[in-house]
Amino acid sequence: MSVRDTPVTQTRAAVAITGLVKAFGGRVVLDHVDLTVLDGQIVTIIGQSGGGKSTLLRCVNLLERPDDGIVEILGKPVCAGGRVVCPDLAALRQSVGMVFQRFHLFPHLTALENVMLAQLKATKVGEREALRRSVELLGRVRLSHRALAFPEQMSGGEQQRVAIARALALRPSVLLFDEPTSALDPESTGEVLGVMRELAGDGMTMVIVTHEVPFAREIADHVVFVDGGRVIEEGPPAVVIDRPVQPRTKAFLASFHNGRSA
Amino acid sequence: MFHDGLFQVPWSSYAPDLWTGLLRTLGYAAAGFVGAVLFGLLLALMRLNGSGWVRFPARLYTEIFKNVPLLAIIFVTYFGLASIGIRLDTFAAGTLSLVVFYAAYLSEIFRSALAGVHGDQREAAGALGLGPVATFTHVVLPQALRLALPGTNTMLVDLLKSTSLLVTIAAAELMTNAQLIASETFRALEVYLVIAAIYFVLCYPLSQALLWLERRVRRGAPLSLRRARRLREARALLAGES
Numbered sequence: 001m002s003v004r005d006t007p008v009t010q011t012r013a014a015v016a017i018t019g020l021v022k023a024f025g026g027r028v029v030l031d032h033v034d035l036t037v038l039d040g041q042i043v044t045i046i047g048q049s050g051g052g053k054s055t056l057l058r059c060v061n062l063l064e065r066p067d068d069g070i071v072e073i074l075g076k077p078v079c080a081g082g083r084v085v086c087p088d089l090a091a092l093r094q095s096v097g098m099v100f101q102r103f104h105l106f107p108h109l110t111a112l113e114n115v116m117l118a119q120l121k122a123t124k125v126g127e128r129e130a131l132r133r134s135v136e137l138l139g140r141v142r143l144s145h146r147a148l149a150f151p152e153q154m155s156g157g158e159q160q161r162v163a164i165a166r167a168l169a170l171r172p173s174v175l176l177f178d179e180p181t182s183a184l185d186p187e188s189t190g191e192v193l194g195v196m197r198e199l200a201g202d203g204m205t206m207v208i209v210t211h212e213v214p215f216a217r218e219i220a221d222h223v224v225f226v227d228g229g230r231v232i233e234e235g236p237p238a239v240v241i242d243r244p245v246q247p248r249t250k251a252f253l254a255s256f257h258n259g260r261s262a
Numbered sequence: 263m264f265h266d267g268l269f270q271v272p273w274s275s276y277a278p279d280l281w282t283g284l285l286r287t288l289g290y291a292a293a294g295f296v297g298a299v300l301f302g303l304l305l306a307l308m309r310l311n312g313s314g315w316v317r318f319p320a321r322l323y324t325e326i327f328k329n330v331p332l333l334a335i336i337f338v339t340y341f342g343l344a345s346i347g348i349r350l351d352t353f354a355a356g357t358l359s360l361v362v363f364y365a366a367y368l369s370e371i372f373r374s375a376l377a378g379v380h381g382d383q384r385e386a387a388g389a390l391g392l393g394p395v396a397t398f399t400h401v402v403l404p405q406a407l408r409l410a411l412p413g414t415n416t417m418l419v420d421l422l423k424s425t426s427l428l429v430t431i432a433a434a435e436l437m438t439n440a441q442l443i444a445s446e447t448f449r450a451l452e453v454y455l456v457i458a459a460i461y462f463v464l465c466y467p468l469s470q471a472l473l474w475l476e477r478r479v480r481r482g483a484p485l486s487l488r489r490a491r492r493l494r495e496a497r498a499l500l501a502g503e504s
Contacts, residue, residue, distance in 0.1 A: 061389060094391035104386035108404045108482060112496050113489075118390035121400055131496055135503065147500055148493070150482050170391060 012039045012075065014174045014205045015060055020069035022055055029055045031229040032069070037174065037207055037222075042200055044208045044216035044237075047226040048252060053209045054101075056226060057176050060207065061096040062089065074173055094122060097167030101179040103159040105151040111138060111162045112147040115169050123170060130169075137165040141195050157188025161195055168199075175199065177208040181215075213256050217241045225249045271447045273456070276439075283439035284460065290353070290425040290435055294360030295418055301361055302368030309373050320369070327366035333427055335359045340431045356428045356435075364421050368414060375410035376402065408479055415472035419465050426461070436460060 015037040022030040029052045037043045045053045058064040059071060062079060071079040073096060078086035086092050105114050115134035119125040125133070138144050141161035151159050160180060167175055177196070181189040193215055199206065200219050210216050216223055216237065223240040225233045225248075233246045244250050273280075308320035327335070339362075340355040350358065379402050387397040429437040440457040444450045484490040 063385060063389060090391045090393050092391075093389055098389040100382070100386065100389075102382070104382045106383065106386070106401055106405075108408065110482070110493070110496075113492070116492075117400060118392060121396040122391035122393075127492065127495070131492070131499060135496075135499060144500070144503065148496065166390065 013037065013072065014039045014041070014074060015207065016070075016072040016075075017056075017059070018070045020056070020059060020071070021067045022052075022059060022064060023067055029229050030059070030066075033226070033229070033231055035224065035231070037205060039173075040203050040205055041221045042204075042206045042208070042219055043222045043224060044210055044220040045224045045226055046210065046213060046216055046241075046252070047232075051227045052229040053226050054178050057178050057207060057209050060174075060176055061093055061098055062086070063098075090122060094118075094170045095173045097170065097172035097175045099160070099163050099167050099175065099177045099180050101182050103151070103156070103163045103183075105159055105163055105166070107151050110148045110150055111143060111154065111158075111165075114151070114162055115166045118166070119169050134165070134169065137168055138162070140168075140198075141165045155188060156184045157191040160184065160188070160192045164192070164195055164199075174205045174207065177206065177210070179209050179211060182211060213241060213253065225252065227252065269452060271443065271449050271452055271456075276443050279439045279443065280436070280460070283434065283436040284464075286433070287422070287425050287435040287437075287464075290356055290360065290428060290433070291418075291422040293353075293357045294364065294425070295421055297357065297361035298364035298368050298417075298421070299414070301365035303372055305365060305369035306372035306376055309369065310376055324366045324369050327363055328370070330363075332359065332363045332424055333430065335363050336427060336431060352428070352431050352433045355431060356425070356433045359428075360421060360424065363424075364417060367417055371410050371413035371417070372406070375406040375413075378409045379405045404485075407485075411472075411476050411479060415469065415476065418472065419469045422465055422468065423461060 013036050015035065017033065017035040020030050020033040020035070021028070033052070033056060035043075035056065045056060047053050055064055059066050059079075060073070062071070062084060065082070065084065066079055067082045069079075070077060070081075073086075073092060076086070078084065078092050105111075106117065109117065112131075112134050115137055116130045119130035119133065120127070135144065135147065138147050141164055143158060143161055143165070146154060146158055146162075149158075151162070154162070160183075164175075164180075180196070181192050184192060189212070193212070196206070196208070197219060208216070208219070218237075220237050223234065223237045224231055225240055225244070225246070227248050233240055233244055233249045239245075240249065241253065244253060305320045305324060308316050309324070311317055336356065336359040339350060339359050340352070343350060343355075383401055383405065384397055387401040392401070425433075425435055426437040428435055429441055432438050436457060440453055444453040447453065479485065484493055
């Protein structure tokens with residue numbers, strides 16, 4: 001089955017960001033950044049820690065409020081010139097799912113209830129439908145057998161897969177991943193990346209901030225290298241990762257490869 | 263004259279008095295606790311508010327009532343207010359005293375419990391499209407409840423025992439009845455030992471039951487009927503699938 005309700009149209013921009021500026025207490029974290037994510041596209045954002053990758057991602061669903069620039073989701077402006085122009089922030093968040101580095105599951109609820117909650121309380125999906133859909137989603141991330149476990153009883157990889165199921169529950173048009181495997185051991189990382197590959201196969205639009213360069217290389221249609229709050233280089237992975245032009249991209253990838261071999 | 267044995271008081275004839283006193287004690291405890299929880303939660307939310315104008319009065323209130331004896335509060339509400347023309351009956355004055363005193367303590371417990379729920383939880387709920395009210399009721403409050411339960415339970419037992427201070431305004435609760443029986447029978451030791459035993463029999467099972475509740479809640483057991491039914495249906499559905 002497909003994650004989406006509407007067929008893929010390659011021309012429409014799921015996310016369109018222009019001239020994004022964000023500063024924290026005078027320190028500019030994002031300096032006039034542009035980013036376009038087409039419907040059905042998989043965009044990975046790579047770069048040093050502290051380079052503004054996560055902030056950029058968090059500006060998409062307005063977890064961070066940009067100081068300037070325009071953010072458009074599915075063709076509708078949601079933020080312009082530092083002001084939220086989206087009349088219904090909750091509805092925006094329902095069309096943009098998010099997966100966090102440290103999962104942020106609700107610890108007082110079972111895996112199944114974590115997936116059900118937004119369906120019951122953010123939308124008016126009925127109990128039975130929410131239950132049916134949540135069981136199905138847990139099946140998709142291969143966690144049906146853990147449906148009634150609490151987060152603290154699960155491994156990191158299991159928790160992150162529940163978090164993915166939770167983010168899918170409202171049938172979002174775009175899924176944001178903020179370093180989804182950084183808090184995981186190699187085995188759990190493999191499980192989570194496997195689920196993400198399947199979502200990619202289903203045609204899900206995804207924006208992924210990651211340290212996993214080989215994974216970014218494999219899964220992305222488009223790679224964006226961010227450093228010092230700016231987009232330094234972007235394009236298909238065969239260019240940005242295999243034959244980067246910019247010296248800073250080269251330096252980052254070289255340090256990454258050295259880090260791997262060391 | 264009463265030196266022949268400890269139990270001389272005709273308890274069976276005082277049983278109806280003790281019974282009504284007991285019910286009255288439970289009435290004060292229940293009304294006082296519910297009021298203190300609601301008022302304490304309001305104070306805690308005020309103290310977590312972004313505006314200093316909202317935080318300050320709540321903070322001032324908490325500091326004042328935490329540092330004044332309950333007995334002084336009882337005398338002020340019953341005798342003090344009466345002297346300026348505000349006459350409260352004993353139940354109103356007693357309950358009000360318990361509410362204003364325990365709300366101060368409970369607000370401290372609630373404040374730290376609410377602050378103890380990590381900001382990431384709010385963010386995750388927001389990212390799922392839950393509004394502020396749904397986030398508070400379904401994500402923050404249930405987790406804060408788990409954190410607040412141990413301290414709140416201690417306060418409930420403490421409040422139940424403190425209703426005995428209302429003897430000073432002849433509140434017709436257990437201790438007031440004890441005083442009447444003691445003055446009629448001149449058997450202070452026996453009467454007050456029996457009354458102490460009654461308080462123990464009330465408080466000990468209560469605190470044990472609350473500990474049991476704490477353990478259940480910590481394990482994630484459902485507190486609402488709706489959630490219990492949801493989990494039952496989930497179990498049935500999952501059993502059918504496997």
